[in-house]
Amino acid sequence: DNTYNPIYFYVPRRHISYRDRVLIVDDLVESVEELLENIENPVKQLAVELSYPQWFVEVFVHRLGIGETRELLEGLNEEKWWIRVNTLKADVDTIAEKLYEKGVVVRRDKDLDYMLEVIDYNEPLHHLDEMWRGEIVFQDKASAMVVEALQPSENDRILDLAAAPGIKASLIMQLTENKARLVLVDVSWERTRRMLRLLKLYGVDMSRVDIVVADSRDWRPRTTFDKVLLDAPCTSSGTIGKDPAVKIHLEDNSWVTRFPQLQHDLLRAALLADTDAIVYATCSLLPSEGEEHFKKLKHMLREPPIPGSPGYPDYNISRFVKRFFPHKHSTQGFFIASLAKNNP
Missing domain, CATH: 3.30.70.1170 (Sun protein; domain 3)
Incomplete structure (x- = not known):
């Protein structure tokens, strides 16, 4: 069988002596080098070398080429704070x-x-x-840029459709000096309880915050909002440096493919809200969780007022969206889109 799958090991460092760690690393380097010598396909070789599923590497090689894909994945393997x-x-x-x-x-x-x-x-x-x-x-800089793209102002009424754990909501209140009004929706009661504790810890004026425990796909607000934020659940493929276990999840096709439909449904809910301005974001590098959602919404897109790179070049909406990459911006991988429902 010529199929090579990445293998992940975790042994707490405190259980391994320095001498043994050196020996283990030496043995691994020798075995990996031997393994790579027997692989002719450069994409498969890169996948094995950097411990990524081959399909994941192929996504980026198709769009960025083998050279930049290596830079991207090497950067993604590094922990950044x-x-x-x-x-x-x-x-x-x-x-x-x-x-x-x-x-x-x-x-x-x-x-x-x-x-x-x-x-x-x-x-x-x-x-x-x-x-x-x-x-x-x-909080990663790219995550903060999601809120910057929203351009929150004093007295804005802002709806957050996937609010927990509340990091972005607290930044909204920080940027507006506690003068925005927030409606925070999340499907998880436990995550909502933790969000409430965090918001209080961060000094958020809770008299200006309403919290709703509901599935945003079904819940419909009865009021208007100046802006809507949808930081959608995703594969978290842009956060591997902080959470290498994401690589294991990426081996599970059923887990990977569940997110685009969930994001589509949440985006539909955002578009149904009585608002003009929407910011959509995911901490994912996959186009299936970013650009793919907006191919038919080009008429609504407006370029987010933030730095960053354009989207992947094989999409005709790439110049209207933003991406952050670990090898370019020293951040996690993020996708950010800004929509105006009444965009001329």
Whole structure:
């Protein structure tokens, strides 16, 4: 059988001595190199080398070529950390100084002044007191760009159709200094409870927030909204650096293929809402969870007012949407589209 499937091992480092770790790495390198020598197909070779399903690699080779696909997947394998300073509770410069004193070296982002890129750190970041006090939020820059694309303003009525865990909702309130009004919908009661705790921790004015536990595909609001946010459930294929287990899920075709239909149904619900402005996003690199949904909605698309790259070039809507890539932007992989229902 000439089929090669990636194999994933997890052994906690604390259970392996340094000497044994070196020996294991040496053995693995030798065995992987031997394996790669027997593979003639360059796509299959890349899939095995970087531990991705072959079909996943083929998606990007078709659109980006083998060279850039390698850069993309190598970048995707790397863990990247971003910190959002919660300006409802803290000052950016003060936080940066405190982090430096604790051995966390950060670089202030050129696009978003409240975002800090983590360059180096000595201790686990989740041990930081600033996180537990709600002064900082671990949020990827590309995720923050989803909210920036929405352009929230004071007194905006904003509907979030897949709101939990509430990270983007809290950023909306941060950018509007707690002066927007939010309706947050999520299907999970447990996730909604956790969202409520987080929003309170982050200093969100809960008198300006309504929370609904419902399936957004069926729930219909009875009021109008200035803007709608749909950060849709997805394969999370753009977050592999933080969660390598996503690679295992990508081997399950039934799991991968369930998301586009769910996203289609949620997008339909967003289009039925009484609003003009909609932002759709997924933390996925797959065009089936991004560009494919908008081939028939080109007349509604307007280019999001954010940096980033265009969509994949084989789609005629590519210049109207934005993508973030780990090898280009040092972020997770994201797709972002902005729609105006009354776009001229």
